[in-house]
Amino acid sequence: MSLLAFDSIDSVALAPVGKKRFRIPGAALLATTHGLQRTMLLIGVVIVAIFVVVALFAPVLAPYGFAQIFTPQLPMSAKHVLGTTVGGFDVLSRIIFGARTAVEVILLAAILSIFIGVPLGVISGYVSGWLDRILVLIMDALYAFPSLLLAIVVSIMVSAGRSGAFVGILSAAVSIMVVFVPQYFRVTRNATIQAKVEPYVDAARVAGANPGRIMFGHILPNVSQSIPVLLTLNASESILTLAGLGFLGFGIEPNSAAEWGYDLNKARADISNGIWWTAVWPGVAIVLIVVGVTLIGESLNDVLNPLLRTRGGATTADEEEVAEVVETRGLGVAADLAGMVEDIESDIRAVASESPPDLGEPSPNELSPDSPDFAPQGGLVPPKPSSAPVEPGSDPGEA
Numbered sequence: 001m002s003l004l005a006f007d008s009i010d011s012v013a014l015a016p017v018g019k020k021r022f023r024i025p026g027a028a029l030l031a032t033t034h035g036l037q038r039t040m041l042l043i044g045v046v047i048v049a050i051f052v053v054v055a056l057f058a059p060v061l062a063p064y065g066f067a068q069i070f071t072p073q074l075p076m077s078a079k080h081v082l083g084t085t086v087g088g089f090d091v092l093s094r095i096i097f098g099a100r101t102a103v104e105v106i107l108l109a110a111i112l113s114i115f116i117g118v119p120l121g122v123i124s125g126y127v128s129g130w131l132d133r134i135l136v137l138i139m140d141a142l143y144a145f146p147s148l149l150l151a152i153v154v155s156i157m158v159s160a161g162r163s164g165a166f167v168g169i170l171s172a173a174v175s176i177m178v179v180f181v182p183q184y185f186r187v188t189r190n191a192t193i194q195a196k197v198e199p200y201v202d203a204a205r206v207a208g209a210n211p212g213r214i215m216f217g218h219i220l221p222n223v224s225q226s227i228p229v230l231l232t233l234n235a236s237e238s239i240l241t242l243a244g245l246g247f248l249g250f251g252i253e254p255n256s257a258a259e260w261g262y263d264l265n266k267a268r269a270d271i272s273n274g275i276w277w278t279a280v281w282p283g284v285a286i287v288l289i290v291v292g293v294t295l296i297g298e299s300l301n302d303v304l305n306p307l308l309r310t311r312g313g314a315t316t317a318d319e320e321e322v323a324e325v326v327e328t329r330g331l332g333v334a335a336d337l338a339g340m341v342e343d344i345e346s347d348i349r350a351v352a353s354e355s356p357p358d359l360g361e362p363s364p365n366e367l368s369p370d371s372p373d374f375a376p377q378g379g380l381v382p383p384k385p386s387s388a389p390v391e392p393g394s395d396p397g398e399a
Helices: 027-031 036-056 091-127 129-144 147-159 165-195 199-206 211-223 227-248 260-266 277-304 317-353
Strands: none
Touching: 036 091, 036 277, 091 129, 091 165, 091 211, 091 227, 091 260, 091 277, 129 165, 147 165, 147 227, 165 211, 165 227, 199 211, 227 260, 227 277, 260 277
């Protein structure tokens, strides 16, 4: 082996570091899907992406302001593509700005629910004792309330009669957050109870890690796999809760922000008069975004849940790898068995080719039946018949 000598450090050329390849977010997750799973996920992503883009660029896409008033109940025309409402608002503008309101409320409610429910679940599951009993009692009490009724009560308490865009969105988000905190708490707590007895937690405890580092540095990353699925499934319910609050009059004021539930409430009287466009288009918007978020949640649940990975009828990458390993090992076992059979056959042929050994005189059973010393099975030689005459009255066996 030769050694390379360098005159100076400058003569050493460092290999250029390759640039990191750009990866599309979610491409790895999409690659793990198949069949019906992939179709559902793509449809859901497209629907939700359209609503998110509309929400981001609402001031640019909307032809008018959400509170701008025109002639009430105008039919669909070139000036008002989807008509106007009973209050004189442009329906298309209200739907576009309503998408922004829905996205803002969902994101705020999800962030609050995760940052409150998940840490409480980890603490309760790890500490146990009286703290766990108190937190479980509170969360069970909140979970026992009807979700819409609880959201109405919290919305009234938070808003306190005040109006405004920020207060309305915050009160709606907090009311929805209170409904979903128990769900994040229970899922995280159950996973923490199972994870705290794992060897890596014992190793961290033996290494001297404090309880906070163990809970949020070791346990939390290993129990957070189900949080994205729960988030997407709760997002659809958040939209329905927000629409329910607006429909019942406990949502956001119409002059503060556009809200689909409020528009549906005001369109009830129009249906009997044949004015259908004021209720149909807000309802279609609610249905579409709920369907999109639900499809994403169900697809993520299929991908991340091992028990549901074969729902599409095809095999996943993991199953194909396992099948390949099983097939490879099966071929190896078959080859070993074939070799063993060949060895046995060769041994049999070698034994058969050898000359038989000298066994000496034949045994009684190996004699021919005509031989006088032949004995049947058991070794008893039958008595030879006597040629003497038998006298009358005597026993033949005595002769």
